[in-house]
Amino acid sequence: MKPIVLLTTLTLLFSPLPAAATGETQFKKRCSKLSKSFHAANTDILLAEYIARGTNITLPEPAARCPTSFISLADMCRLRLKVTTSSTSRVIVEVFMPTNWDSKGKRFLMTGNGGLGGCIQYNDMTYGTSLGFAAVGHDNGHAGDTALPFLNRPEVVKDYAWRALRTAGQVGKKAVNHFYPSSIKKSYYIGCSSGGRQGLKAAQEFPEEYDGIVSAAPAVYFQSVIAAGGQIFKIVGPPGSPTHLNQNQWNAVHQMVIDQCDGIDGVLDRVIEDPMKCQPRPEKLLCGPGQTWDSNQCLTAQQVLTVRKVYSPIYGNDGKFISPRLNPLTKEFVGYLFMYGGVPSYISEGWYKYALYNNPTWTIANDFNWNTVDDDFQQDLFGVGTDKTDLKAAKNKKTRILMYHGLADCLISSENSYRYYESVSRDMGLPSSQLDKFFRFFPIAGLDHCTSGDGAWFVGGSVQYSTAGALDVDPSDGVLMTMVKWVEQGIAPDTLMGRRLVGGNVTSEKAHCRHPLKTTYKGVGDPNLASSWECRTA
Known part of the structure; x- marks a missing residue:
């Protein structure tokens, strides 16, 4: 019986591996070799590694307001690149290439950024790979959702405006076409x-x-969006000012809008199908003689005017249209944190301070006016207006x-x-x-x-x-x-x-x-x- 056992053992040892196992092994090998096999102009390879589905990846140096980790939703090859765009700028690019790309349509997916643009959208990338896309993300030319890297570095602003997107797309496509046997x-x-x-x-x-x-x-x-962020602060003012509303007061405004506009579409569901038809009347919350917020949950005349201005279009010098009004039914907690909380929008202030004026002492509270907005429109840095x-x-x-x-x-x-x-x-x-x-x-x-x-x-x-x-x-x-x-x-x-x-x-x-x-x-x-x-x- 021993020879039979030996024969069986030898058969198992020298039989071909299942096709799936062979394919996976080859995939992993191709991935690990990318650090030597892939070449692109002005590009350094920072990482090339295979990641199994379900792996939790902690990012070693998370940037300001950016994700600190992500979970892979596919078996994939991860490629991280640094692409030099000028003598003073660079773009970090991530390329996720799933094992099932060929059978899922050979599709390429580029993902965008948010805010001031320095965070890679890993969630969008991993979701794309779960559907079989080869997905690419980038940091838009600087680390973190902050404008500080723009200071006296116009090439970084240029990356933010458009160049990082195009660069990442082109090098990402080159990497995908290099890695897989067939093309996008x-x-x-x-x-x-x-x-x-x-x-x-x-x-x-x-x-x-x-x-x-x-x-x-x-x-x-873009300049209109940035200007609106600055003007909202000027309208609302910091806590303690007569124009300011606290979060509870904005919650009351939110409910006021619901009471006045929710039924326009025929359904009471706290949703407005056509906000254009909603013209809130904040005077409904106006305090009468002797009334206060604490006693009657009402607003002063100055606070009512704040609400009316927030829900009105914005005009600048010589009556120039700047921005449409804020949507009349926003989620109060998000709106309060980002727009009404008594602090200038970090996006607007960062853009003016570090990109437009290159002046770290510049502030919305002290320096913002309609000339600021005119300057921004006139310069339209690298076509960022879009x-x-x-x-x-x-x-x-x-x-x-x-x-x-x-x-x-x-x-x-x-x-x-x-x-x-x-x-x-x-x-x-x-x-x-x-x-x-x-x-x-x-x-x-x-x-x-x-x-x-x-x-x-x-x-x-x-x-x-x-x-x-x-x-x-x-x-x-x-x-x-x-x-x-x-x-x-x-x-x-x-x-x-x-x-x-x-x-x-x-x-x-x-x-x-x-x-x-x-x-x-x-x-x-x-x-x-x-x-x-x-x-x-x-």
Whole structure:
């Protein structure tokens, strides 16, 4: 019997390994060899390693306001690069390449940034790899969500404005095409806020880089967004000033808006389908003679005027239009922390201080005025305004653009996106029936800035996948795969499916209609069901 045992043992030892095991081994070897095999101009390889699905990666040097770790959602190869963009600037690029890329469509996904742009969006990247995309992220030319690296370094500002995005996209594609046996078939982009602006910058200046661009809550008209952040502080003032409202008072304002506007769309759900129809009257909260906040939960005349100014458009020198009003129904806690809390917006102050004026002593409290805003518009550093409305190149390249914006956004007014869409329509001479062949806009009622909200806010978009329960939602009708269907199958979306996630559970659904159609309650049926809503002409 011993020879039989020996024969069996030898058979096991010298039998070919299963194809899956062989493929995995080869994948790991190719990944580890990237540090020597991959070459790109002005590029240093910082890391090349295989990461198994479920691995928790702690980042050794987390930057200000940036993630400190991420969890891999796919078996993948991670490549980290440093690309020199000038003698005084560089971009850190991460490339995640999953094992199943070839079988999942050979797709490339570029992710955007947020705020002042120095954080890699690892959550967007890992989600992309879970769907089989080779995903790329970058730090937009500096570490951390801070403007300090801009000080006396115009090349870093240039990276922030557009160059880091283009550089990362190009080197990322080169890495993906080098690593896999076959080449990229389709390229996509997804980003929100500053990332939304980056997406539209690509559509305006280098649309040939992407087949599909998803731009959420874009900070286009960049100088307007920055100016609004400065002016809100001037309107509200610091704690203790007669114009200031504390968080409880803003909560009362929030409820006042709900009481006055929630029923406009026919459903009492703390969500406004068309904020344009909502004109809040804060005088409802005005104290009468002898009344106070402590005794009657009311506001002084100066505080009421603060609310009215916050919910009014902003005009500068010579009556020049600067920015639309803040959305009338923002989530009070986010709004309070970032806009009403008695401290200037770090984004606005950082931009003026370190990028525009290169003056560390400059402050919004002491130095901001309409001349500041005029200076910013006039200089338009490296085209950061991102206000070009001629998208002919994108149209001719057949680049698809899907823009969406939360109608409860507390940081960037959703009216900014309406303004951009309509300006593109006018300037290109294209009515919606023609413009929508390559550029569609979806207003999302009940969505705050990029994520969260009281409505069906979850659309599978940028930065939304850190929410509990998000990964359990079928991705097939999420915004990214919706874009894939538009690009690869020619199925243009008329609606964007949204869901409300509470405690990890879906509590309502709604198919948000593309502008200029209006998402309208049918008048009957459970408003938490998508079937109770329809798209109607305005």
